Amino acid sequence: MPDFDLVVIGAGAAGLSVTALSAALGLKVALVERAEMGGDCLNWGCVPSKALLAAAHAAARVRQAGRFGVRVAEPEIDWLAVRAHVRGAIARIAPTDSEARFRGMGVEVIRASAHFTAPDEVEAGARRITFRRCVIAAGSSAVVPAIPGLDSVPWLTNETIFGLEDKPAHLLILGGGPIGLEMAQAHARLGCEVTVIEAGRIAGRDDPELADGLRRVLRREGVTLLEGTKLAAVERDPAGLEAVLGDGTRIAGSHLLLAVGRTPRLAGLDLAAANVAATPRGIATDAGLRSVSNRRVWAVGDIADPEGIGPRAFTHVASQHAGVLARRMLFRLPAKVDYAALPRVTYTDPELAQVGMTEEEAREAGHDPLPYRFPLPESDRAVAEGLEDGLVKLVVSRKGRLLGAGVLGPHAGEMAGIFGLMIGRKLPLSALAGLVLPYPTLAEAAKRAAGDHYAPKLLSTFSKRLVGLLWRLP
Known part of the structure; x- marks a missing residue:
């Protein structure tokens, strides 16, 4: 036995x-x-990163309060207290694991x-x-890439960045995916200079339209984004290290975070x-x-x-x-992995959420998709909260099935569940268009985008004539 x-x-x-x-x-x-x-998620991933982001977002809310007539001073960042908050979040969840x-x-x-x-x-x-x-x-x-000079300078990954005792003066981040972008915004909002070096474009797996909106936000907040840029080498520098780019440009930084994949x-x-x-x-x-x-x-x-x-x-x-x-x-029951309705979220502010296929992926899969968009700032809830950025984009088949959806907006990950349910259960788009949502909520933007699929038929000449005939009936 x-x-x-x-x-x-x-x-x-x-x-x-x-x-x-x-x-x-x-x-x-x-x-x-x-x-x-607890592994990576508890100790070096989801929990500490979201705890650090929470502190960063709190600082941003203070800076943005003036838009609503609330006057406050520039927030003072206590790095040791921020670290204590991150460690405390891990400690509170640790007993479960x-x-x-x-x-x-x-x-x-x-x-x-x-x-x-x-x-x-x-x-x-x-x-x-x-x-x-x-x-x-x-x-x-x-992933630790083979970069000339990397063995001669200190570098960080998600497993070591949360243990920094001192706030980075200038954080260089290699990689513009979810980890890189989350850490970029978090450290920028906590008072660090941040430069992101990305060989392609940031948020490369997400819809380009949604990535454009996030790009604007990050640049507005002072993050330097070097897209289409390769890191050729790194060298020691009195301040920490110097990054040598593919075109020969040199950038001095205090710390280097590697975020190019797993x-x-x-x-x-x-x-x-x-x-x-x-x-x-x-x-x-x-x-x-x-x-x-x-x-x-x-x-x-x-x-x-x-x-x-x-x-x-x-x-x-x-x-x-x-x-x-x-x-x-x-239980010896039939079961298999299905990623068709898999959500993924970059927890920046605004969050970037994607479920199912992007428009480009749908075309590559042989569909002839119909994209429907609704700018989040046009929703009544966004107007009330003074939101300037955000977009809901639905990718729909010709038969009215949701193939994918993307959201750039506050708590976009919370909205992703609706799309995941629709794609996973193969619900028609009419289920979303007819959904009764509380008013005012940001999720109404998704319903408005879905409604655009049916608007041409609803407001067609045939519909108008039909209503005219029916109106004459007693």
């Missing part, structure tokens, strides 16, 4: 979800984690690195343990010993997250590459994976 019914490698969001459910259902579970319980909580569930928590020694065996610390099933949830880490943590797992197939993109699985080469092994979260479509490094994807795994592995 194996030592455990289930061995889970990694105590991040995906691993903890699988572990908790499996233990609750009576399985004998071992959870192996070499670093911090703690070793003590999972031991209380009956889980054996092993604090060590793990690697495979056979298709049904792992070594964790000094122990070799056999399993009936194993779930790999080792997550991902920041890579799955495959090293050290000895996957070959377990006959687990993988590529640099992650562990190869079927649509149900089972290894294509070892039926005892499954993969979830950032490290999983279902059907070669590539990992999705989001905590909510980890939760989605855990749900698929529960149905497929635990």
Whole structure:
């Protein structure tokens, strides 16, 4: 008999979800984690970044209060207090992910690195343990690009930036994706000089129209955006470092943050010993997250590459994976990963949310999409709150199905759920156009955009004649 019914490698969001459910259902579970319980999301990702952004947004609200006739002085940034707020947010959530909580569930928590020694065996610390099933949830880490001179200067990733004791004087950020843009705005609002170096365009995976709006906001707030720019090398400088750009331009900075993507943590797992197939993109699985080469092994979260479509490094994807795994592995029910309605959000202010396809992606997929837009500043709630930026954009099929939606606006991520439900359940656009929303809310902009799809038919010559005939009836 194996030592455990289930061995889970990694105590991040995906691993903890699988572990908790499996233990609750009576399985004998071992959870192996070499670093911090809670993984990237709790310790170096979602929680600390949003806590830092909350402090930055509070400073911005103070500066913007004059628009409403409220006169206040320039906010004073207490960097140590900001750091304490970030640490406090982590500390408040940590008990939910703690070793003590999972031991209380009956889980054996092993604090060590793990690697495979056979298709049904792992070594964790000094122990070799056999399993009936194993779930790999080792997550991902920041990509460290090969830049000449990088080994001679100090640099940061999301795992180290939240531990800075002193406020950066000039933060150079390599990468204009979600992490780079969030950290750019956060530090700019907290009084740092910030420069973003991006080889393509910022928010490259999002709709260009929405990215344009965010670009204007960031530049207005003093963030320097160098798009279409390559970092050729870095050199030491008395102030910290100097970035040498592709055209020879030099920029001195105090700190360098690397935010050019994520890579799955495959090293050290000895996957070959377990006959687990993988590529640099992650562990190869079927649509149900089972290894294509070892039926005892499954993969979830950032490290999983279902059907070669590539990992999705989001905590909510980890939760989605855990749900698929529960149905497929635990209950033997048909289940598979489906990213058609997957939301992604950049938590700047305004937030940038995207669900489903962009207009460009819809065209590439063979659709002939109809785009509908509604500027957020034209909604009554935005007028009342003095909002100057924002846009809702819907991408609709010719048959009236929502293919994708993007929002640039306050709390856009909250609005994304409506679009995800519509796309996931294949609801007609009429469901959104006919939705009764409380007034005034920003979500009305989405309803107004959906209504534009039906306006030409509603106000057509035929409709006018029909109403004229019906009006004559008693």
